[in-house]
Amino acid sequence: MEKFITLNSKAVPLPIENIDTDQIIPARFLKATDKIGFGNNLFKDWRFKKDGTINDSFVLNHKKFKGAILIAGNNFGCGSSREHAAWALKDYGFKVVVSSYFADIFKGNALNNGLLPVQISPEFLKLLLEIIHINPETEITVDIEKQLISINGSTAIESFEIDSYKKYCLMNGYDDIDFLINKKERIEAFEKKLA
Amino acid sequence: MKKTLFDKVWDNHVVETVKNGPQILYIDKHLIHEVTSPQAFAELGQRNIPVFRPDQIVATADHNVPTQHQHLPIKDALSKNQVEMLTNNCKKHGITLYGLGHENQGIVHVIAPELGITQPGMTIVCGDSHTSTHGAFGSIAFGIGTSQVAQVFASQCLLLSKPKSMRITVNGTLKNGVLAKDVILYIISKLGTNSGTGYFVEYAGDVFESMSMEGRMTVCNMSIEMGARGGMIAPDEITFEYVKDREFAPKGNDFEEKIAYWKTLTTDEGAKFDKEYYFNAEEIEPMITYGTNPGMGIKINETIPQSNDASFEKSLKYMGFNKGESLVGKQINYVFIGSCTNSRIEDFRIAANYIKGKKKAVNVNALIVPGSQRVAKQIEAEGLKNIFETAGFELRQPGCSACLGMNEDKIPSGEYCVSTSNRNFEGRQGQGARTILASPLIAAATAVEGKLIDITTQLN
């Protein structure tokens, strides 16, 4: 995994609550056996109309909003455990998703793919969405080391939580498999005890 | 220290606690299927590492399989590729596979309990969020992402922080016609879809103690719909009786020894939960959902609530419903009885019992999809097949089918489907499809009437 320390980027606002993984990536795109190209089908049924033409009213199709940060409504990523949701967001180009709440499994999946879920207060979320709406050029800074998210050109700043182990993994491009494989002896000893 | 059921099973499986970090949790059983495993196998391949404990893995093909003509080659090239990939990966790594055509094949959360693979006190994972189903046996069971599937392949362990604990107690006696599905839809409608995030739930009280294993599985299955990682119910005589004599259950003396241990798996008197909720069984009525998340549920004879919340309005717009409206009398053209929530034999008995001697309405397409080959056989053996077919229902072969709209079993855009599955998200059953979640009894009644009816008037 690539190392991830800080990010400075514009953001895309998606102020819808309870965005579930079936919206992020509909089930009909889960037939692949690799991780490639899921970004094309991210939010497919919102980005495109039933006849396949572009839905101009959906924010990802608005030219004025771009960037590697997605700012979403409360309870993002609920529903299915499909990691394809995290792959689709990552493949599309997002590196950070900001919301006031994340579903458990999604959060884990995102972190395992170097996509950072940043959970902030509902007030800060509201402020962020407002500022971006007024000025889509606004840049947001996410600093993993200091665990801070700030809005450039304003004094607004908030801290966010991240598990210290996960933080270490992200900042060092290290992952759970590397960690667990190094524990093989401990695991084998545990199995003997269980038996 | 006083411990909860969850604490007991969890603590028993902790290999090590990482300083200032997660714990290494040992996994007893790993269930896999064709959709969320290929990339995990690929990950192992890239790192050149073997599957650590292939004997503790069981595979089946369920999500992406056709429910007709299963003896023929799969037509859809992508689905075929995915299923073949699973077969090859299992062969290569020495993993037991119950593939299409095998007598043990079926939805992963239906087959593991019915084969006795699922047992009390275990840790069980699967790359599918409804793995919570297996918690009905007093095991810790939860869904994982594909990266975690790869972690379990590599080490039979996961790195996790211990979730918080919640207990939901329902005391009293359920009314006639109120089923396990109604109980869980009721709970989620009261608590909301993210009330459980970060928690593991224990269901306790009279209602769950007297519930069948099938019912308990329906309840635990939907724990994820309130955001909880999983739900569990303390094992008791009903559990032991269910597990006994199943193919992979311990036998003879081993079984007796296991029971002695399983009996210790209850929450100690006075153990503390981070959150507790209480409900009365008498308050619960047959339920339906009216929106696009499982928390948007009402009693069948209630009206849709009022709210000016934007997400709520968006949801009603998708469903084509209005605030304050009653859904009784709404014409319904599709009924689906199936999915890992309600596709066990008990569910089909309930449906058949209602349908017997009646016919489905002409406007309705009614699909019955058993959870497994074994359930399918039993449907036939008990004469239910005959009842369904005489009434004009279409009986299919086992699989996830219209629960997730991944293959050809889809609901057309704009149509309503009364479904016994677990998710009514936008497009879940097909692009533009509108899902109304309900019990097998309501689904059966809807198919017969061609519209939603107030089932309570028939019950009393």
Ligand code: SF4
């Ligand atoms: S039946 Fe539906 S919810 Fe259950 S495992 Fe299959 S797709 Fe998932």
